[in-house]
Amino acid sequence: MIDQLFKKKPILLLFILFPLLCGSIMVPETDFLKDSKVTPGKLEFVRDSVRFEVTGTIPIESALSPRNPKVAILLKSSENSMFFDDIELTKNVADYSYNESIVLAYEPWMEGAFLEVQFFQGKKAQVEPYQRKILARGIITTPLLAKVGKVNPDEPIPQVGLFIPTGATDVDLSRSREFLIKFDAGSSAIKMTSGNSQVIADLKSFLTENSAVLSFKITGVQSPENAEGSSSKLGMDRAEAVKDLLKQSNISVRDSLLEVNSRWNDWFDFRLLLREYEKLSTQRKDQYYAVLLNESDYQSQTLALRKISGFNQVASDLFPSLRVAKIEVVAKPLPGLNQSQSLILQKALEQSSANSELDMADWAIAGETTPRLEDKAKIYSKMTELFRSVIPYNNLAVVKMRMAQRTLDQETKELLWKEANNLLYQAAKIDTNPYVLHNQGQIMVLQGKTWDAYKKLSDASVLTRNEDFLKYNESLRGALDIMRGDYKLATLRFDYDYTEAKDFFNKGLAYYLSKDFANASLSFEESVMAGRNYGYGFYGLAMIAAESGQAEVALLQLDRAIHASELLYQKALVDPIFEEIRSTDEFFQIFRPSESSSKD
Incomplete structure (x- = not known):
């Protein structure tokens, strides 16, 4: 019956099915979130x-x-x-x-x-x-890129804390000395005469007392005598002979400090000898100097000198002293205590006595010049027993801070920070000191207490006009300004002559966040030049390129950044700054390991 009805009235079937067709096929699903x-x-x-x-x-x-x-x-x-x-x-x-x-x-x-x-x-x-x-x-999270001393994996451990300096290492103690090895006329063979042996002994003694060598020069010299030859070969042979002699005498000099050369057809060394020559009157010496200083060529000066009365006698007396190789050394003693003072120091460290033969300045110099943190800790700890001064408490606290930087165990790190803070508290009870305030602020930064840290660092800057101190204190203060969102103020903090890549990067970050991309780019480039293995400068340049729509440049700089730092590698993968280029094949290509590294 129903079949007959649909056959007679097919329009009825269409009428019944229409709503169902519309509901499942024709009516689109509403996008309720399209304008969210x-x-x-x-x-x-x-x-x-x-x-x-x-x-x-x-x-x-x-x-x-x-x-x-x-x-x-x-x-x-x-x-x-x-x-x-x-x-x-x-x-x-x-x-x-x-x-x-x-x-x-x-x-x-x-x-x-x-x-x-x-x-x-x-x-x-x-x-x-x-x-x-x-x-x-x-x-x-660009502001959180600011470098404030935190330790990140696969990056150099940042140096934190400021020691109160003694100033001893800043004093110029360098001294120069000249040593002469003598030769026979026309010869480059060294004869170990008593004179030459004494020269080597004196050189060794000088280097023992002044072991920090700044420059070491060997110059082969020839006198104007005919027997000395007609080329500079003899002079160079003499210099090389002395170089070999030094090796045989166990006097080692770094190649980067050693300079070997010769002088020939030059009256310079003769002029030096003439200054100490006592057989001439002042008036006659002036005649010689008039010739030697007239800037004529060697041959013209030779002819002019021979015309001066008595020249042959002068030449006879002085020329033999020009058959030499000169050793010119500039060196200084290593900073710190001398040998006898070091023995007294060691004895004091081993005893429990509250007295010392060394004064506080000696102890402070010993602590400052000792390279190992463990040795510094012993010295400054003993100083807290011997002297009531800010220096040992502050400097021992810095040792604790730097030890904390070396451990990955958070519990140990927190314990060292606590010990450092207790020492700084004791220092502050003795005297109000900008170094103490800076170090208290630095610990707070590492603990994440940035607002409290900022107050300490601000108080520290008020207490001194010392440029070296302010350079470090203001750079950390500027990094906190970045994290606190005061970008314009942060740019003012970095008005110092920096040398470290991290400081140039922080400076660039302050300019970048202030939308001053020109100065930001300049600072990031300075960071790269200061440390090409420090990837943050490259990351900053990548951010600027992405901001200006230079995708190829951004990828190039980002490639350099992520291969220098694992932290930057991970950050680049999620940083919204690079969202527009993250969907490209070129972006993920730079994250793929090279064929050589994958084979390893």
Whole structure:
């Protein structure tokens, strides 16, 4: 019967099926989150927090409109997540609208998180959202790149803390000395006469007392006598002979400090001898100097000298002293105590006596010039028993700080920081000192107490105008300005002549965040020049290139940065600054290991 009905009236069948066809095929599914957005478009860390606003509407479309709709926001990474499901919706004529402002205290896990908005239809049994939309990936944490002394894997350990200096290492103690090895006329063979043997002994003694050699020059000299030859070969042979003699005498000099040459057809050495020659009157010497200083060529000077009365006698007396090789040494004693003082120091360290034959200056110099932290700790610890002074307490605290830098164990690190803080507290009770305040601030920075640290560093800057101190204190203060969001102020902190790559990088970071890309680029380039293996300068240049849409340049600089630092490698993978180039094959190509490294 029904079949007959449909046959007679096929239009009836179409009428019944039409709504079903429309529901499953023809009616498009509503995109309830199509105009959801976040402001700013890329999430950013600013002044220890992340602030953003999520807005959007849910359309009301007659029978298809949801009942009791709900919108939630999810911030999620592989490590953690935060869920906001109490978003207030306002019902309007054609839609539901929402506008939610969120402020989050920044936590490290957030850097690689994504921000997602979720739509629920309002059904009680619904657990999974009906629709999802990712609004942002990652968080721009550029201010946290500021270098403040924290230790990162595969990077050099940053030097933290400031010792109170004695000034002993700044005094110029260099001294120069000349030694002459004599030769027979026309010969480059060294005869170990008593005179030459004494010269070698004197040289050894000088180097023992002044073992920090600054320069070492050997110059073969020839007298103007005919027997000395007509070329400079003899002089060079003499210089090389002396070089060999030094090796045989166990006098070693670094190649970078050693200079070997010769002089020939030159009255320079004769002029030096003439100065000490006592057989001539001042008036007659002036005749010689008039010739020797007239800047004529050698032959012209020779002819002029021979015309001076008595020249042959002068030549007879002085020429033999020009058959030599000169050893000219500039050196200084190693900083620190001499041998006898060192013995007294060692004895004092081994005893429990509260007295010492050395004064405080000697102890302070010993501590300053000792290279090993363990030895510094012994000296400064003993000094706290012998002297009531800020120096040993402050400097022992710095030793503890630098020991903390060397350990990866957080519990040990915290213990060393605690010991350092106790020592600095004792130093502060003795006297108010900028070095003590700086070191207290530096520990606070490493502990993450940046706001308290800033107050300490600011107080330290007020107490002194010492340029060397301010150079370090203000650079750390400027790095904190960057982290605190005071970018313009940070640029003013770096008005010093820096040499370290980290300081140039921090300076560039301050300019970059202030949108002064020209000065930022210059500072990042200076960072690269100061340390080509320090990848942060390259990372800064990559950020500037990405900001200006120079994708190829950004990739080139980023390639150099990530191969210098594992931390930068990981950061580049999630940094929203490079979001526009992250979808390209060229971006991921730079992260692939080279064929040579993959074979290894």
